[in-house]
Amino acid sequence: MNRIWSWLALSLGLVYFFLPLIATVEFSLKMRRGEYSFDAYRKVLEDPRFQETFSYSVVMALFTIAFGVLLVVPTAYWVRLKLPRLRPAVEFVTLLPLVIPAIVVVFGYIRLYNTSSWLPLTGSATGTNLLLMFGYAMLSLPYMYRAVDTGLRTIDVATLTEAAQSLGAGWITILARVILPNVLIAVLSGAFLTFAIVIGEFTMAALLNRPAFGPYLQLMGANRAYEPAALAVIAFAVTWACMGLIQLITRFSKHTKAAR
Amino acid sequence: MAFLKIAHLEKFFGPMQVVKDFNLEVEQGEFVSLLGPSGCGKTTVLRMVAGFEAPTSGVISIEDQDVVRLKPNQRNIGMVFQAYALFPNLTVAQNVAFGLRVKGVPRSEIKSRVTEMLDLIGLPDLANRYPFQLSGGQQQRVALARALAVRPQVLLLDEPLSALDAKIRVSLRNEIRLIQKKLGITTIFVTHDQEEALSMSDRVVVMHKGIADQVGTPFEIYNKPTTKFVATFVGTLNIIEAEVTDPAAGQVRIGATTATLGRPLPKGKITLAARPEMVSLGTVPGRATLLKGRVIDVDFLGSVIRLRADIGGSVLAFDTFNNPNIVPPAVGDEVEMALNAADLLLIDG
Ligand SMILES: Nc1ncnc2c1ncn2[C@@H]1O[C@H](COP(=O)(O)OP(=O)(O)OP(=O)(O)O)[C@@H](O)[C@H]1O
Ligand SMILES: [Mg+2]
Numbered sequence: 084m085n086r087i088w089s090w091l092a093l094s095l096g097l098v099y100f101f102l103p104l105i106a107t108v109e110f111s112l113k114m115r116r117g118e119y120s121f122d123a124y125r126k127v128l129e130d131p132r133f134q135e136t137f138s139y140s141v142v143m144a145l146f147t148i149a150f151g152v153l154l155v156v157p158t159a160y161w162v163r164l165k166l167p168r169l170r171p172a173v174e175f176v177t178l179l180p181l182v183i184p185a186i187v188v189v190f191g192y193i194r195l196y197n198t199s200s201w202l203p204l205t206g207s208a209t210g211t212n213l214l215l216m217f218g219y220a221m222l223s224l225p226y227m228y229r230a231v232d233t234g235l236r237t238i239d240v241a242t243l244t245e246a247a248q249s250l251g252a253g254w255i256t257i258l259a260r261v262i263l264p265n266v267l268i269a270v271l272s273g274a275f276l277t278f279a280i281v282i283g284e285f286t287m288a289a290l291l292n293r294p295a296f297g298p299y300l301q302l303m304g305a306n307r308a309y310e311p312a313a314l315a316v317i318a319f320a321v322t323w324a325c326m327g328l329i330q331l332i333t334r335f336s337k338h339t340k341a342a343r
Numbered sequence: 344m345a346f347l348k349i350a351h352l353e354k355f356f357g358p359m360q361v362v363k364d365f366n367l368e369v370e371q372g373e374f375v376s377l378l379g380p381s382g383c384g385k386t387t388v389l390r391m392v393a394g395f396e397a398p399t400s401g402v403i404s405i406e407d408q409d410v411v412r413l414k415p416n417q418r419n420i421g422m423v424f425q426a427y428a429l430f431p432n433l434t435v436a437q438n439v440a441f442g443l444r445v446k447g448v449p450r451s452e453i454k455s456r457v458t459e460m461l462d463l464i465g466l467p468d469l470a471n472r473y474p475f476q477l478s479g480g481q482q483q484r485v486a487l488a489r490a491l492a493v494r495p496q497v498l499l500l501d502e503p504l505s506a507l508d509a510k511i512r513v514s515l516r517n518e519i520r521l522i523q524k525k526l527g528i529t530t531i532f533v534t535h536d537q538e539e540a541l542s543m544s545d546r547v548v549v550m551h552k553g554i555a556d557q558v559g560t561p562f563e564i565y566n567k568p569t570t571k572f573v574a575t576f577v578g579t580l581n582i583i584e585a586e587v588t589d590p591a592a593g594q595v596r597i598g599a600t601t602a603t604l605g606r607p608l609p610k611g612k613i614t615l616a617a618r619p620e621m622v623s624l625g626t627v628p629g630r631a632t633l634l635k636g637r638v639i640d641v642d643f644l645g646s647v648i649r650l651r652a653d654i655g656g657s658v659l660a661f662d663t664f665n666n667p668n669i670v671p672p673a674v675g676d677e678v679e680m681a682l683n684a685a686d687l688l689l690i691d692g
Contacts (some may be wrong), residue, residue, distance in 0.1 A: 244393055246486075248415040249422035250442030250493060260441075264432040274585040 104319070111312035123313035132299060140296035143212070144281035147219040148274045154220065156270065159231045160262050163240050171303045177228040180221050185286040188218060211291050218287045223277035230276070234269025271332050275325040282321055294305070344407060346371035346529050347497055352401035363553040365401070372527040374520065376540035379550030380576065385533045389499050394418050405496050420488030423500040427482040429474040435461070435485050436470040440485050442493035460488040463522060480511040481506065489520065491526065498523070498530045514541055537577050541565060549573045571690045574616055579582065581622070583615040583657045583687070598655035602632040602684035616688040622661035622680050624650065624672070626644050630681035634659070638676045652678055
């Protein structure tokens with residue numbers, strides 16, 4: 084009896100989740116009257132604005148990941164090594180982006196860095212891109228920090244550091260040759276999450292007026308019928324690919340750990 | 344001047360003094376052990392030599408160079424940890440090469456040095472394994488090779504054998520000693536295992552509550568302990584209550600027996616101590632003092648039999664060799680034990 088209920092709950096959940104998705108996919112294939120075709124996808128992929136915004140977001144994602152790694156790995160390492168008592172506080176700070184809406188942050192940015200401020204970042208495209216990257220990095224901070232911190236927990240940070248020091252290594256060498264390689268899998272899963280976040284992000288890019296994929300998605304949605312559906316499916320595919328890669332990598336890491 | 348010199352070393356953690364006026368001089372090529380109970384400050388002394396802890400005061404110099412101000416990576420010191428601490432992402436060869444690469448040693452030289460080191464530790468075939476593919480003993484040998492590859496001035500080992508099981512512990516300690524002698528490297532070895540310290544070392548430092556109680560050869564430490572702590576901590580000790588009958592001649596009464604220690608003693612009641620091997624069952628030439636007692640415990644250990652006898656107020660534990668032709672004493676038997684009174688240690692105070 085219990086069984087039936089749980090199956091029922093599961094199928095309800097699945098229907099709730101997959102029905103809109105299937106409907107979207109189906110709709111995106113119906114551009115040509117009377118038959119299924121990939122016309123909508125072809126149109127989208129051929130649209131130069133799609134190419135522009137998508138590659139802009141990919142590049143931004145890569146920069147965000149690089150910046151996030153450079154920021155988070157040394158920080159998490161240092162906190163674990165030298166300030167273990169501050170760990171809960173730091174963790175709390177990294178979780179703040181989850182409770183502060185992006186729109187609040189972005190208004191804060193605009194106020195702080197507008198053209199009449201002491202650091203007029205919004206005055207140039209490069210400056211605004213930089214600002215947007217900081218924003219993205221902040222959005223992905225909770226995921227990145229958690230991932231890296233969990234990765235650090237699996238190694239004996241203090242002893243490995245001392246071993247490297249006694250062999251003559253300085254901080255940069257220790258970070259680059261001992262710490263980073265040992266948390267690489269954690270860093271990668273954080274990186275894919277960051278990628279997925281940046282590709283779909285709308286609020287910050289729109290308010291900072293940058294040509295990102297999120298605002299393009301919104302623009303298409305407001306003006307076209309079939310293309311937005313195709314775009315949504317593409318965005319979904321990208322996100323899912325990221326999730327799949329995380330799964331793959333964690334499985335791989337579990338494999339090596341089991342052998343340890 | 345000694346190769347490694349530690350003078351008046353002190354360390355406070357907050358209000359707690361962990362190391363007190365620690366002095367030690369180690370000659371080049373010498374193997375010195377720090378032996379002491381848990382929490383006595385052995386690791387702290389070692390970490391100050393390595394540079395991981397800053398001394399509150401005191402001097403540490405290597406080859407006449409004061410190293411206290413140098414960072415760990417500026418000191419030329421090799422360190423082996425209890426937990427091996429191999430880099431999990433690097434192969435055995437890469438682990439051994441790590442220090443050489445950091446120092447910018449040319450590739451060809453790194454290669455030959457790694458080969459040399461792996462031969463030295465007897466693992467030439469494991470160069471391409473990862474640490475997780477090695478046994479504990481193998482990992483610790485690789486850690487030793489890694490520490491030695493950079494040709495450090497001093498090698499420090501912090502309980503390197505504690506995580507290993509008994510058999511490997513003994514074979515590896517012999518191997519470490521052999522390698523140490525072969526390279527002639529000045530070594531400080533931390534342990535709380537007295538057998539390890541006594542069997543491996545040129546000299547042993549017995550530490551107690553942050554102080555170096557006694558520094559001496561294993562023979563001196565074991566046979567001529569200078570403090571009560573050393574006497575009781577190293578080896579087994581029988582405590583014998585005695586009464587001095589003639590302080591000048593060193594004459595005492597133990598139970599019903601009168602013995603002459605042959606050195607001046609304080610007046611009144613004193614506490615003496617005897618190692619098990621100072622006591623033998625029955626009469627033995629050279630052991631003139633005879634004590635009578637009743638056997639209260641017989642422990643058959645195979646090649647030896649450990650007996651405990653009550654001599655009236657004190658209990659003596661001692662060993663006798665198992666002789667298949669002689670029936671050992673049983674509990675309750677009256678036995679006679681012989682010892683040389685001059686050997687007895689005075690551990691009052
Ligand atoms: N970083 C630290 N902060 C505060 N106290 C410390 C610190 N490191 C060590 N201590 C204290 O100093 C004392 C000596 O520690 P140490 O590790 O040197 O002992 P040990 O002789 O190596 O003991 P063990 O045999 O258990 O390893 C202990 O009481 C320990 O609690
Ligand atoms: Mg210790």
